[in-house]
Amino acid sequence: MVTSNKSNELVMVEKAYVNWVKMHASSKQPVFKKAKNKLKPCLNIKVSKKPRLGDFATLQKAINAVPAINLCRVVIFIGAGTYREKVEIPNTKAYMSLIGAGADKTIVEWDDTADRTGQSGRKLGTFASATFAVNSPYFIAKNITFKNNAPSPPSGALGKQAVALRISADKAAFIGCKFVGAQDTLYDHLGRHYFKDCYIEGSVDFIFGNGLSYYKDCHLHAISNSYGALTAQKRDSFLQETGFSFVNCKITGSGALYLGRAWGTFSRVVFSYTYMDKIITSRGWYNWGDKNREILTAIVFVFAYAAGAAGAVDGAERGRGLDKGMMHGFKQGSLVSGDHHKKASL
Structure with missing residues (x-):
């Protein structure tokens, strides 16, 4: 059974999370459907590598045991250990929380790549290469490492996308998690997502997708030996309310790193108060070989007053210009309003 302290903590996290979602409730994308969140856990499941200490020995079996069209908060506690399995949460199993023993202790890993042949006899593609895939709303993960063990591909290699985690649902939160891979580590596919105190490692486009996060x-x-890219955001329309906002983060690593590549014509990525190591290219971003995206995109806005931007992009911004009012709005989280999360006791 979950302890009262842990129950209270989950409720606090959930309430802060719901407040953040409400701050951006005007999203018009079809994926954003109205639903009422479930705050109080009604079912607790334990997963452990030691059979006597858990209800299940694998994470997928624990997920499979949750009733279809689940209507209450289910908390799955995952004991220490490396769980070598490919995991997927279907869209019929909402309100799931996965709590690890610590990101360095609870690890979920696999090694699929986009060019690997799946059970259907076809190539998996980037979407299906994920070690861990979430398709249900109101998902929470805390203190877990999601890892794709596929080796880092040489420059220019094809079909080597290797996703550690894909999130394709609305209203998800990740706290104290690690996402480890090389090319295309974190597929921030669709929906509104919140990442707090997370570690994300990769080489090329290692945070990508069309989420509002x-x-x-x-x-x-970054772990690139040559040129790499941190983000590839896929906002394809000026009317889409999507984009990535990074606040009080730090960027370190190796190689020469673009802060972003304009995967979508109207890609939007914002960095504020972010430390940048001496690996950021002076150009800052790449137009994906399409000069039109230099006019239409707002791929990267970098606030030069970010602390310790030793090797950061030249100038106050890259992409289209920001006046002081717009800059203030992005700093305060107008792109993705997350201030209410500061109240969460994590």
């Missing part, structure tokens, strides 16, 4: 106090680490 807020990254707070995260560590972004």
